[in-house]
Amino acid sequence: MYKILRKEVLSPTLKLFEIEAPKVAKKCQAGQFIILRIDEKGERIPLTIADFDREKGTITLIFAEVGKSTQQLGQMEAGNSLLDFIGPLGRPSEIEKYGRVVCIGAGVGIAPVFPITRALKEAGNEVIGIAGARTKELLFWLDEFKAQCDEFHICTDDGSLGEKGFVSDVLKKIIDEKGKIDYIIAIGPIPAMKAVCALTKPLGIKTFVSMNSIMVDGTGMCGACRVTVGNETKFTCVDGPEFDGHLVDFDEAMRRGEQFKDEEQRALAAGSCGGGCGCH
Ligand code: FES
Incomplete structure (x- = not known):
């Protein structure tokens, strides 16, 4: 389980979570993302890493509540835990001395x-x-x-x-x-x-x-x-x-994106999502 150490409400629909995930924090690089799942029934939510602290072993995520899954995530509080937290994923940013x-x-x-x-x-x-x-x-x-x-x-x-x-x-x-x-x-x-x-x-x-x-x-x-x-x-x-x-x-x-938006509205209205529709 991955504990939410800190929650910050940045705006009514924008939340910040600092999560205890030492293995991910040790390896991640700028530009990479993680996939989390709230619980057994939860869908996979990919979120780009907003910050990390290798010493504290924490990952900071910021997300907008744009669909059913991210709304559910936004309801969680400091002290709660996430079932899965997989990463780092994706290719890191190309960091060079460009000028x-x-x-x-x-x-x-x-x-x-x-x-x-x-x-x-x-x-x-x-x-x-x-x-x-x-x-x-x-x-x-x-x-x-x-x-x-x-x-x-x-x-x-x-x-x-x-x-x-x-x-x-x-x-x-x-x-x-x-x-x-x-x-x-x-x-x-x-x-x-x-x-x-x-x-x-x-x-x-x-x-x-x-x-x-x-x-x-x-x-x-x-x-x-x-x-x-x-x-x-x-x-x-x-x-x-x-x-x-x-x-x-x-x-x-x-x-x-427009295509998925219609499905997302339907999923929100129905209160359920069969996955794959982009409603996260
Ligand atoms: S998000 Fe890349 S294949 Fe589903």
């Missing part, structure tokens, strides 16, 4: 981009961070994120905190001002990552994105996380979660 890098976290994507930002900083890069969300209530970990950056920007769609606009708008200003950017990692909703890549592709700025949000069972079995990268079909949970954003077919990924 000047921009790390973009949009919405709940701020969580997985945090350890990558820290690793890029530790590798000797000049790090510019951008945190964005629809509104200020959906932003979190701003001080923690900022502490890993040489320069830090905040934006919200409604202008309630930081600059008014999207993360891609802020990125455009940074590119106009700085000229040379060597590497970008962007994690967030698919439209946000698509907008970032549309901006950087013609400029030839190497840009990686994480497709973690489309994973369902995280095992390579359900096929829900298929994504076309270049001319190849890849599985996010096995081949990713990060891919070269200039090669990802975002429109196809969005269409698939």
Whole structure:
């Protein structure tokens, strides 16, 4: 059993759990994910690692309650335990000394981009961070994120905190001002990552994105996380979660997401889910 040591409510639908999982904490690297199960009947929930502490033996997860399983998870409290906690899974982020890098976290994507930002900083890069969300209530970990950056920007769609606009708008200003950017990692909703890549592709700025949000069972079995990268079909949970954003077919990924959304609504309304529908 894996004990929840700490729970924090970051916003009404955004929760943080710090979980005792020393073996995972010992081995994990930035960009990887875990799969958990609440109990015997529970579905597998893949979540990207937001932070880890090798000495304490803990893993920090941040998740949005977007479906039945994550809502159930959100009801758990510190002191409760999870049945399964498997990981680390997925390929770690490519951490190198690129030079000047921009790390973009949009919405709940701020969580997985945090350890990558820290690793890029530790590798000797000049790090510019951008945190964005629809509104200020959906932003979190701003001080923690900022502490890993040489320069830090905040934006919200409604202008309630930081600059008014999207993360891609802020990125455009940074590119106009700085000229040379060597590497970008962007994690967030698919439209946000698509907008970032549309901006950087013609400029030839190497840009990686994480497709973690489309994973369902995280095992390579359900096929829900298929994504076309270049001319190849890849599985996010096995081949990713990060891919070269200039090669990802975002429109196809969005269409698939829409498909699952209908099923998710039905599962929530019925109070049950047969699995594989993306309602986690
Ligand atoms: S999440 Fe099911 S195959 Fe990748």
